[in-house]
Amino acid sequence: EAQVTQNPRYLITVTGKKLTVTCSQNMNHEYMSWYRQDPGLGLRQIYYSMNVEVTDKGDVPEGYKVSRKEKRNFPLILESPSPNQTSLYFCASSNDRAEAFFGQGTRLTVV
Amino acid sequence: EDQVTQSPEALRLQEGESSSLNCSYTVSGLRGLFWYRQDPGKGPEFLFTLYSAGEEKEKERLKATLTKKESFLHITAPKPEDSATYLCAVQAWRGSNYKLTFGKGTLLTVNP
Numbered sequence: 001e002a003q004v005t006q007n008p009r010y011l012i013t014v015t016g017k018k019l020t021v022t023c024s025q026n027m028n029h030e031y032m033s034w035y036r037q038d039p040g041l042g043l044r045q046i047y048y049s050m051n052v053e054v055t056d057k058g059d060v061p062e063g064y065k066v067s068r069k070e071k072r073n074f075p076l077i078l079e080s081p082s083p084n085q086t087s088l089y090f091c092a093s094s095n096d097r098a099e100a101f102f103g104q105g106t107r108l109t110v111v
Numbered sequence: 112e113d114q115v116t117q118s119p120e121a122l123r124l125q126e127g128e129s130s131s132l133n134c135s136y137t138v139s140g141l142r143g144l145f146w147y148r149q150d151p152g153k154g155p156e157f158l159f160t161l162y163s164a165g166e167e168k169e170k171e172r173l174k175a176t177l178t179k180k181e182s183f184l185h186i187t188a189p190k191p192e193d194s195a196t197y198l199c200a201v202q203a204w205r206g207s208n209y210k211l212t213f214g215k216g217t218l219l220t221v222n223p
Contacts, residue, residue, distance in 0.1 A: 033210070103154050107152075
């Protein structure tokens with residue numbers, strides 16, 4: 001089954017404790033991206049990657065890092081999380097028609 | 112700056128009562144307009160892509176249409192299982208970034 005898999009689904013952490021949210025896709029897509037979803041603000045792009053070792057900032061990249069060492073994986077790294085990064089995060093993988101397929105989401109709470 | 116506005120914010124329908132959701136947009140150079148469905152606590156689920164004015168796509172009880180300024184998602188004879196938030200997004204011609212700019216969504220509730 002074609003899918004985008006994120007882990008963990010839920011995470012509660014403390015301010016400043018580094019964390020990584022993993023994302024993996026099995027559709028052989030070159031393009032992957034991360035979004036965050038906040039009430040009243042909708043979905044906003046954090047980072048994207050066009051291919052292995054090629055990444056770039058989206059609209060809200062501050063406080064986040066990404067890496068793309070393999071085509072299927074695109075982890076999101078928060079090196080020093082803060083409470084304003086409490087949000088619902090989605091990883092997406094896009095085909096060559098730019099149609100994005102989203103993971104199940106990771107609900108992150110930073111206290 | 113790309114902008115997407117969806118209306119209404121929320122819509123309640125009785126089962127079988129057809130209606131339409133609106134998505135108006137401004138974008139410099141539309142590459143595509145996308146409709147997604149999102150259930151509570153889940154990721155958006157892809158429904159349709161529309162590329163040019165006049166284009167229409169259908170899937171079961173849903174039909175999406177596109178003009179130069181807006182898109183409509185028509186729901187014919189909805190069922191309770193159609194209850195969800197429907198998201199509209201646009202994508203501009205900006206090199207290789209497939210960034211989607213989303214609207215805030217329409218929360219659809221279909222009562223039996």
